[in-house]
């Protein structure tokens with residue numbers, strides 16, 4: 096492609112380090128779409144003849160079908176997908192193929208190809224997230240009023256509802272969805288036509304190619320166009336936050352499915368057995384989901400490190416962007432699909448959840464609140480009295496509602512029989528009616544809201 100200036104071919108190791116065709120072949124569809132838009136624009140502007148544009152269009156379709164049929168002769172000496180496609184096109188259609196690269200460079204070509212690819216991945220992430228949100232909403236709807244312990248510090252804090260816990264993930268995933276949508280909107284500008292870095296002297300129409308490729312507009316600065324990989328970094332950042340959310344629920348599943356907790360039963364479809372211990376049912380999918388953030392965040396750090404301090408504009412360093420993003424995107428899509436399957440299949444163990452909900456003095460806050468309401472104690476004092484009652488119950492090895500009234504009044508004389516009504520977990524969750532609270536009615540409102548939003 097540039098033989099004019101060179102007397103010798105590259106060293107074999109140079110070829111190995113330089114070539115990207117081993118991985119950037121994944122961009123073939125985007126590369127061909129970009130070339131088709133470019134050729135059509137060149138013809139519309141009178142830069143190419145209609146007949147050249149016509150044979151380029153047909154030739155590119157042939158190349159596309161060869162690649163999709165697995166019959167394309169990829170050549171490592173042609174470095175990357177861009178040169179492979181162009182060279183094969185020229186083999187097929189002759190002279191006209193050599194005119195395609197007018198007013199364009201591989202620098203803007205790779206920028207547009209990769210943006211198109213990452214844009215598709217944003218769409219895939221959004222639909223994967225939507226499916227997962229639906230699975231969580233279905234769990235929440237089934238168990239809007241099932242009580243379970245809510246935790247802070249992984250210590251029993253207050254009773255909550257299963258539905259409320261499930262809906263917490265819907266909120267997180269909704270933020271993830273909007274991050275991908277934001278990133279998509281911001282990346283939706285077309286760098287094609289920036290050429291190598293400075294623009295071109297040919298009378299190209301960048302608005303036309305931008306529109307044809309579904310972009311909102313062309314990018315405004317040619318230097319920025321070929322130097323920018325923010326779109327990839329934003330995708331990786333949104334992916335990392337999303338994977339962090341998945342890892343948190345994965346961790347909960349690992350804990351909850353243990354013999355010590357038994358909060359949930361994972362289906363056979365999402366677990367594995369042990370080759371030696373016959374009783375085992377291991378939450379492998381959850382564990383792998385917990386780990387995926389490692390890879391995805393790793394990709395993010397890798398690309399930041401590649402981009403850091405690169406002078407404008409394009410440097411070959413930037414070829415190191417693709418494998419990271421490919422791997423992170425593959426990992427994320429697989430993780431979303433696996434989590435959706437697992438959440439859809441898991442069964443909450445309602446009785447165990449209910450028993451655990453009442454353990455660990457989980458209604459102590461309700462007791463303190465009652466002292467404030469019924470006896471007019473300042474909250475700090477009510478907190479102190481309740482603490483003394485918990486200590487008494489702990490010393491006796493019983494729960495709060497198993498203390499007798501005289502034991503209660505020995506700590507505070509004003510306590511009456513009525514106190515026992517607030518010590519039950521059902522009453523406790525029902526009373527948490529503040530907006531966003533765990534009361535089953537509140538949860539049902541959120542379920543209804545999300546069912547409408549998710550369609």
Ligand code: ARG
Nearest residue numbers: 115119175201202205413414
């Ligand atoms: N394979 C290259 C990449 O992925 C394409 C752009 C190459 N441009 C260049 N001037 N060498 O970044």
